Amino acid sequence: MMNTTTKPDFINSAPKLELDVRPSLASGVDPFSLIMKNIDTLKDGEILHLINTFEPLPLYNVLGKRGFNHFTENVDGIFNVYFFKSDAGFEAPSQESPTISKIETVVEIDVRELTPPEPMMVILEKLRDMDEKSILLVHHHREPMMLYEKLDEIGWEAVTNKINENYYKVVITRKL
The missing domain is CATH 3.30.110 (Translation Initiation Factor IF3)
Structure with a gap:
């Protein structure tokens, strides 16, 4: 910003x-x-x-x-x-400079009806088939706190936004 x-x-x-x-x-x-x-x-x-x-x-x-x-x-x-x-020529962002290729694919999944640990398992399985030109948009019923460390271990990162009670959007991208 x-x-x-x-x-x-x-x-x-x-x-x-x-x-x-x-x-x-x-x-x-x-x-x-x-x-x-x-x-x-x-x-x-x-x-x-x-x-x-x-x-x-x-x-x-x-x-x-x-x-x-x-x-x-x-x-x-x-x-x-x-x-x-x-x-x-405008002010550059304060975060790392972007070096990834243009995003080509947005994969969207909804895990709101699943019970733990199924949401994490489904997300991690889906990421195995994805490359750095893809992002995963997850519709979740809660903030997936346990997922963040797992994502870090396999080279991914997430940003979570609470939409309302029992509804979170999680955007997962490859780390730079």
Whole structure:
């Protein structure tokens, strides 16, 4: 995230692709795939303006690995998140520089109906078939605390976002 609380001027002047995911969320559709498709259509110097009902914390990590930085503002509970290429001459992200190839595949699984240890087993099994150009989006009924150490051991990392009680989204990516 940028080290400022005021929207930088370049965001106001750059061309934007606006994506309001609130209707998708209201109808129960996960907008992650739609967001990734829109990111892939951005032209040089263009910014994705994402409008959301919550701050998409896992998305910061996923897009950061693809070379994107972001600026977020919360206006009356509506999150306006601006994603832009870090190499466009703007402030670089504070985390490691992204070196992974472009994400080509998003694999999505739902383990909310499984009982422990089945969710962890299903997740680890699915990761065996995935490469560094893939990410795993998991719909989980709780934060998978026991999973994090296992992921670290096999070269993966996760970002978890609590959507509501008994519903967590876990985005799992290869470590840089």
